[in-house]
Amino acid sequence: MPLSRWSSRHKKTFGKKKEKWDGNFRLPPKPDSYYTQTKGHCRWCSMIILKEDDTINTRKSWHEDCATEYLLIYHSGEQRAQLWNRDKGKCNHCGREDMKWQADHVKPLVEQKGVKEKDLDWSYYSLDNLQTLCKKCHRKKTNSEVKLKGKKVNYKKWR
Ligand SMILES: [Zn+2]
Numbered sequence: 001m002p003l004s005r006w007s008s009r010h011k012k013t014f015g016k017k018k019e020k021w022d023g024n025f026r027l028p029p030k031p032d033s034y035y036t037q038t039k040g041h042c043r044w045c046s047m048i049i050l051k052e053d054d055t056i057n058t059r060k061s062w063h064e065d066c067a068t069e070y071l072l073i074y075h076s077g078e079q080r081a082q083l084w085n086r087d088k089g090k091c092n093h094c095g096r097e098d099m100k101w102q103a104d105h106v107k108p109l110v111e112q113k114g115v116k117e118k119d120l121d122w123s124y125y126s127l128d129n130l131q132t133l134c135k136k137c138h139r140k141k142t143n144s145e146v147k148l149k150g151k152k153v154n155y156k157k158w159r
């Protein structure tokens with residue numbers, strides 16, 4: 001179940017043609033099923049949605065888990081809500097609780113830059129790859145990433 005409110009913006013894309021992905025690695029391309037209007041089929045994973053009695057639920061177009069996953073990627077509000085729900089603002093590196101905590105991708109998304117659509121690594125966009133960092137640790141990590149550009153980074157250190 002997504003934590004943030006479901007926006008009508010998502011409904012507006014129903015039945016629209018799939019747009020060509022602009023290559024923005026922060027917003028990966030949505031699947032073909034996102035743009036079709038097949039009720040009873042999930043817009044994210046394209047599988048059928050069942051009711052409790054195992055018949056097809058033609059009133060729905062998302063699995064709850066899929067909606068959660070979708071919003072995590074495309075909705076920064078949902079991303080923060082899910083992180084807060086899990087970490088409660090506690091820095092994953094030094095353990096400090098920071099009111100100004102920041103969401104950080106353990107494996108930086110920038111590593112997906114220039115990767116072709118079919119070769120994208122979706123694990124980069126999962127909740128598992130997100131962590132809470134205090135402002136200080138976040139700055140340190142970002143700096144070390146810039147310095148280490150092109151070299152292999154030891155992410156475990158930042159877990
Ligand atoms: Zn689904």
Ligand SMILES: [Zn+2]
Pocket residue numbers: 091092093094095096133134135136137138
């Ligand atoms: Zn910290």
